[in-house]
Amino acid sequence: MEVYWREGPASVGVNEICRRAGIAKxxxxxxxxxxxxxxxxxLDHYWNAIIRPSFLALTAERPFAEVLDxxxxxxxxxxxxxPGCLFARMRTSVSHLDPALSNQLESxxxxxxxxxxxxxxRALGRDEGNPAISPTLAGYLLDTQLMTVQMQMVVGEPPTLxxxxxxxxxxxxxPS
Amino acid sequence: MEVYWREGPASVGVNEICRRAGIAKxxxxxxxxxxxxxxxxxLDHYWNAIIRPSFLALTAERPFAEVLDxxxxxxxxxxxxxPGCLFARMRTSVSHLDPALSNQLESxxxxxxxxxxxxxxRALGRDEGNPAISPTLAGYLLDTQLMTVQMQMVVGEPPTLxxxxxxxxxxxxxPS
DNA sequence: AGAATAAAATACTAGTCGGTTCAAAAATGT
DNA sequence: ACATTTTTGAACCGACTAGTATTTTATTCT
Numbered sequence: 293m294e295v296y297w298r299e300g301p302a303s304v305g306v307n308e309i310c311r312r313a314g315i316a317k318x319x320x321x322x323x324x325x326x327x328x329x330x331x332x333x334x335l336d337h338y339w340n341a342i343i344r345p346s347f348l349a350l351t352a353e354r355p356f357a358e359v360l361d362x363x364x365x366x367x368x369x370x371x372x373x374x375p376g377c378l379f380a381r382m383r384t385s386v387s388h389l390d391p392a393l394s395n396q397l398e399s400x401x402x403x404x405x406x407x408x409x410x411x412x413x414r415a416l417g418r419d420e421g422n423p424a425i426s427p428t429l430a431g432y433l434l435d436t437q438l439m440t441v442q443m444q445m446v447v448g449e450p451p452t453l454x455x456x457x458x459x460x461x462x463x464x465x466x467p468s
Numbered sequence: 469m470e471v472y473w474r475e476g477p478a479s480v481g482v483n484e485i486c487r488r489a490g491i492a493k494x495x496x497x498x499x500x501x502x503x504x505x506x507x508x509x510x511l512d513h514y515w516n517a518i519i520r521p522s523f524l525a526l527t528a529e530r531p532f533a534e535v536l537d538x539x540x541x542x543x544x545x546x547x548x549x550x551p552g553c554l555f556a557r558m559r560t561s562v563s564h565l566d567p568a569l570s571n572q573l574e575s576x577x578x579x580x581x582x583x584x585x586x587x588x589x590r591a592l593g594r595d596e597g598n599p600a601i602s603p604t605l606a607g608y609l610l611d612t613q614l615m616t617v618q619m620q621m622v623v624g625e626p627p628t629l630x631x632x633x634x635x636x637x638x639x640x641x642x643p644s
Numbered sequence: 645a646g647a648a649t650a651a652a653a654t655a656c657t658a659g660t661c662g663g664t665t666c667a668a669a670a671a672t673g674t
Numbered sequence: 675a676c677a678t679t680t681t682t683g684a685a686c687c688g689a690c691t692a693g694t695a696t697t698t699t700a701t702t703c704t
Contacts (some may be wrong), residue, residue: 303564306662316682318664327662384560386623388479425636433633440616447562457609460601461637468644481691492652494694503692 293334298374328390338378356415368451376446380439405431437461469510474550504566514554532591543617544627552622556615581607613637
């Protein structure tokens with residue numbers, strides 16, 4: 293996961309993975325069945341270990357604008373983790389990916405959009421969101437914009453610039 | 469250019485290019501020096517034939533919001549051209565690209581941001597833009613968001629959904 | 645027409661990729 | 675301590691990659 297996350301799933305092959313992990317190649321094939329299985333397992337682990345815990349912040353009963361700001365600050369700060377998001381990196385190269393992994397990505401993305409939509413729906417209930425925007429659309433927008441943030445972080449854009457842009461793009465979600 | 473545009477520069481090699489173009493491989497190497505040279509020439513031609521003409525719409529003395537809407541409609545409509553943007557596709561895979569091509573991409577992107585910034589600056593002069601946003605930042609935002617639009621079109625997102633999201637993300641540029 | 649030149653097609657090189665085979669080594673169970 | 679099972683290392687496979695060498699075909703110039 294570390295290597296895929298830091299350098300991108302397309303930039304490192306199974307030979308290199310085995311070399312860096314200090315394991316034998318037959319061992320990897322016994323354990324994961326092949327490169328596709330390894331990537332599926334990595335994506336699964338990334339989702340459970342990195343993405344899902346980050347959803348907890350969205351369920352806290354704090355003001356929507358505040359949580360949004362903290363999220364942007366978190367994504368654009370040096371977290372001691374590899375920059376960017378393995379999930380986002382996989383999605384950018386989804387075209388030449390295994391169909392099974394592609395489906396897995398799409399289903400996880402749906403779960404992500406749903407989580408964002410729920411978050412925004414609760415904000416709407418407290419009059420902390422723009423009522424002209426449906427939770428579903430807000431889910432799409434948040435997914436797209438936060439994904440963009442992480443892709444910009446991967447290519448090394450200045451964090452403050454990334455944060456400013458995202459704030460502008462998402463200010464439409466706040467009540468006018 | 470057609471093939472790189474439609475299928476992505478990383479999805480097709482020189483052998484396939486020659487096969488589809490009906491030319492011999494040594495001819496390609498005589499003409500372009502190699503794959504890197506071919507990609508540079510393709511990018512150059514794409515910029516001059518596709519991107520640069522589209523800038524003309526931005527210099528027309530029409531209301532900012534109207535031109536922005538037309539631009540979004542254009543990007544999300546079926547133009548009879550391959551969907552998405554070769555420029556955007558190259559940028560998403562800039563990490564494992566030739567350094568020369570990477571520099572070329574960065575310089576073209578600067579020109580693009582400058583064009584957007586000028587456009588927004590003229591809008592500001594006619595009180596058609598949000599004065600709290602600098603032309604430079606607007607240039608970055610427009611570049612990012614319009615690139616996002618094209619990437620979504622590439623992966624086949626529903627055009628109306630893409631357009632709605634982009635409109636929301638860019639409404640911050642309009643005066644309140 | 646015939647010689648010189650340019651372009652073409654084919655075949656090839658060297659290397660990487662994901663994946664497999666197999667014998668040797670290590671660990672395990674009794 | 676011995677026998678069984680598991681894991682390793684390293685070579686290997688076929689398919690692919692970018693790039694090149696060679697030979698044949700066309701074209702052009704005189």
